[in-house]
Amino acid sequence: MPDTRPAWTFTLPAALLLMAPFDILASLAMDIYLPVVPAMPGILDTTPSVIQLTLSLYMVMLGVGQVIFGPLSDRLGRRPVLLAGATAFVVTSLGAACSQTALIFLAFRLVQAIGASAMLVATFATVRDVYADRPEGVVIYGLFSSMLAFVPALGPIAGALIGNLLGWRAIFATLAALAVPALLNAAIRWRETRPIGTARRHRSVLPIFTSPGFWVYTLAFSAGMGSFFVFFSTAPRVLIGQAGYSPIGFSLAFATVALAMIATTRFAKGFVARWGIAGCVARGMALLVTGAALLAVGELARSPSFLGFIVPMWVMAAGIVLTVSVTANGALAEFDDIAGSAVAFYFCIQSLVVSIAGTLAVTCLDGDTAWPVIAYATTTAVLVSAGLALLRRRERPDAAP
Structure with a gap:
């Protein structure tokens, strides 16, 4: 087994605070948007089938993108993939909020899913790097799954409240606002964990x-x-x-x-x-x-x-x-x-x-x-x-x- 970079010294709560937001945001970007989907064809002057693409393509890219970013994270490292994905997520969330046409909105949703996919790969690869042989890994995987169980239940409620009070654009602005502190926290504290030498071995x-x-x-x-x-x-x-x-x-x-x-x-x-x-x-x-x-x-x-x-x-x-x-x-x-x-x-x-x-x-x-x-x-x-x-x-x- 190759030597790894120095293990994280974070406590379990600190590690969860660092990593969990990226896992949650990737799912929340789908669920929080659901309440406004029926109104979007009229808002953007398009057809329901085009708006459906903003859901289905998000799911497709969330899965397919991981196959791309997984090998990239092995070559480039977890940290750059995470930071690039989170940055793309913030920018495209704001772009979706400012969209005036269905085509532009669809494009931003597609890239938003790519960013979310990169965040997921880097997060779970880091968990594997750091906690593979530590009992905290079991707790982290279990808590990630448990937290994601709340997202489908509470995400649509939050989306409905935000949409009713502030309009549909505020939903995507909220996603960006939630991602920014997570990104800044990671930029300061997320250290590289990829095993040394893997970029050369391929x-x-x-x-x-x-x-x-x-x-x-x-x-x-x-x-x-x-x-x-x-x-x-x-x-x-x-x-x-x-x-x-x-x-x-x-x-x-x-x-x-x-x-x-x-x-x-x-x-x-x-x-x-x-x-x-x-x-x-x-x-x-x-x-x-x-x-x-x-x-x-x-x-x-x-x-x-x-x-x-x-x-x-x-x-x-x-x-x-x-x-x-x-x-x-x-x-x-x-x-x-x-x-x-x-x-x-x-x-x-x-x-x-x-x-x-x-x-x-x-x-x-x-x-x-x-x-x-x-x-x-x-x-x-x-x-x-x-x-x-x-x-x-x-x-x-x-x-x-």
């Missing part, structure tokens, strides 16, 4: 795709976050459309799932010390299946309720955190010297799995019910459990004297 990325561990743990991350994605996609239809919740009531119920994730993160470090990476993922998959079974019981009761829909998600939330807190370390364990590239492919592949398989679950099954969540969580958990069994079988001969 190791091939092909071993990433032939590593069974990479695929099993990447699928495990997809199982956890995909289950949450499908839940998020169906929850409004179940709770508001079927159970009659108000938007505020829905947001509060939704927030309890995020709180369950944060509560589990509090104990994640101890779980990893006791069970190891594979053991945590195995138990995470068991919790996903347990939660899916409880959702099925609630669904068969034919009366959508907090007890039948939200409480089972608390069980699944614990499984999600137990899983996503360790899967990065499992998937990237062999690739410290090309962590940027490995992180990029890790997130790109899982985003494809989640978006394709998750969308199919919601569209092919009844999205007004819990069945899409049940099907996605159960299927992926079974596949991951089978993959873990295969990994254990591969490791036994190596462990034998």
Whole structure:
């Protein structure tokens, strides 16, 4: 394993304050904009399909851009990629706020996604560089996932309030205003963490795709976050459309799932010390299946309720955190010297799995019910459990004297 640059001396809260804003902003740029999407065709004198591109292209570039910036961060370093991406995010957020035509607005959104993609790669590659062998890494991954669970719930509410009070342009000005202090903090305090010498070696990325561990743990991350994605996609239809919740009531119920994730993160470090990476993922998959079974019981009761829909998600939330807190370390364990590239492919592949398989679950099954969540969580958990069994079988001969 190559020597790395001096480890960060930040406390865990200071490290989170430095890194978390970039992770949150990348997601917030999508969710905070949603409430004004229906009005944008009239505002910019364009068609709904063009405005839809500002959403879909953002998601595409967020994933594809990581494949570009991952190798770049291995060659140039995490710090320059992060600072360039954050600067682009600030400039394009302001540009979007000042746009007068749909084409210019679309262009700024596209570059905004590129900046967000660079921020994500640099942030998670840095986590891998610094915390790969430290228990704080488990806490950071768990907290990142938990915080992102709040963004889809609270982002649209914030966007609606800002849009109603100050207009749609203020939404993008707010994104820039939030990114500026994060950028300045990083410019002053973010030190380079890329392993020394990796820029000269240019190791091939092909071993990433032939590593069974990479695929099993990447699928495990997809199982956890995909289950949450499908839940998020169906929850409004179940709770508001079927159970009659108000938007505020829905947001509060939704927030309890995020709180369950944060509560589990509090104990994640101890779980990893006791069970190891594979053991945590195995138990995470068991919790996903347990939660899916409880959702099925609630669904068969034919009366959508907090007890039948939200409480089972608390069980699944614990499984999600137990899983996503360790899967990065499992998937990237062999690739410290090309962590940027490995992180990029890790997130790109899982985003494809989640978006394709998750969308199919919601569209092919009844999205007004819990069945899409049940099907996605159960299927992926079974596949991951089978993959873990295969990994254990591969490791036994190596462990034998």
